[in-house]
Amino acid sequence: xxxxxxxxxxxxxxxxxxxxxxCSSQSGHNTVSWxxxxxxxxxxxxxxxxxxxxxxxGNFPPRFSGLQFPNYSSELNVNALELDDSALYLCxxxxxxxxGPEYNEQFFGPGTRLTVL
Amino acid sequence: xxxxxxxxxxxxxxxxxxxxxxxxxxSIFNTWLWYKQDPGxxxxxLIALYKAGELTSNGRLTAQFGITRKDSFLNISASIPSDxxxxxxxxxxxxxxxxxxxxxxxxLTVNP
Numbered sequence: 001x002x003x004x005x006x007x008x009x010x011x012x013x014x015x016x017x018x019x020x021x022x023c024s025s026q027s028g029h030n031t032v033s034w035x036x037x038x039x040x041x042x043x044x045x046x047x048x049x050x051x052x053x054x055x056x057x058g059n060f061p062p063r064f065s066g067l068q069f070p071n072y073s074s075e076l077n078v079n080a081l082e083l084d085d086s087a088l089y090l091c092x093x094x095x096x097x098x099x100g101p102e103y104n105e106q107f108f109g110p111g112t113r114l115t116v117l
Numbered sequence: 118x119x120x121x122x123x124x125x126x127x128x129x130x131x132x133x134x135x136x137x138x139x140x141x142x143x144s145i146f147n148t149w150l151w152y153k154q155d156p157g158x159x160x161x162x163l164i165a166l167y168k169a170g171e172l173t174s175n176g177r178l179t180a181q182f183g184i185t186r187k188d189s190f191l192n193i194s195a196s197i198p199s200d201x202x203x204x205x206x207x208x209x210x211x212x213x214x215x216x217x218x219x220x221x222x223x224x225l226t227v228n229p
């Protein structure tokens with residue numbers, strides 16, 4: 001069984017640029033969530049996708065957007081990068097919706113370390 | 118962004134000692150979760166709690182879902198060096214409007 005994978009592992013961008021981060025779900029999982037983890041902080045929920053539809057969003061501006069594909073892999077796109085966007089971006093996959101009959105808890109990938117200069 | 122109130126912020130203990138950490142929130146959650154994160158890795162789920170008042174164990178770990186649904190604690194008994202890491206609580210809400218809110222973490226150091 002393949003776990004959650006993320007690419008790239010590290011990335012350096014400059015302010016104002018755009019970035020796309022990628023996530024492959026664990027086999028059999030149809031739900032993907034994205035988190036931003038600043039240094040010394042807990043992860044902050046960005047959004048969740050279930051079967052290609054957004055299923056919940058945290059307090060992040062619209063320049064943070066996402067996609068989920070038919071194979072349940074996902075992308076996180078961030079436009080107009082700011083210095084404060086420097087963080088570890090974590091992807092997690094799970095099955096179904098929280099509270100639903102097929103739900104199981106999330107498994108996290110190792111993250112993408114984004115540095116904005 | 119919102120984060121849960123997790124304490125203590127850090128702990129330095131001797132191998133074999135017991136550890137306790139807790140988390141409180143102003144919001145009610147459907148599920149409380151406890152994760153451990155090692156350097157360079159994503160969080161790993163330790164225990165999930167689904168009902169108010171529930172007490173659940175996983176080996177040397179024990180966690181409880183508070184009766185008010187606004188708090189939880191995690192105990193680690195007889196700590197060992199590999200328990201070192203950052204422990205996070207998280208409150209989960211939703212179904213169709215999902216949110217997972219994390220605490221700021223407890224850094225645990227175990228002295229052999």
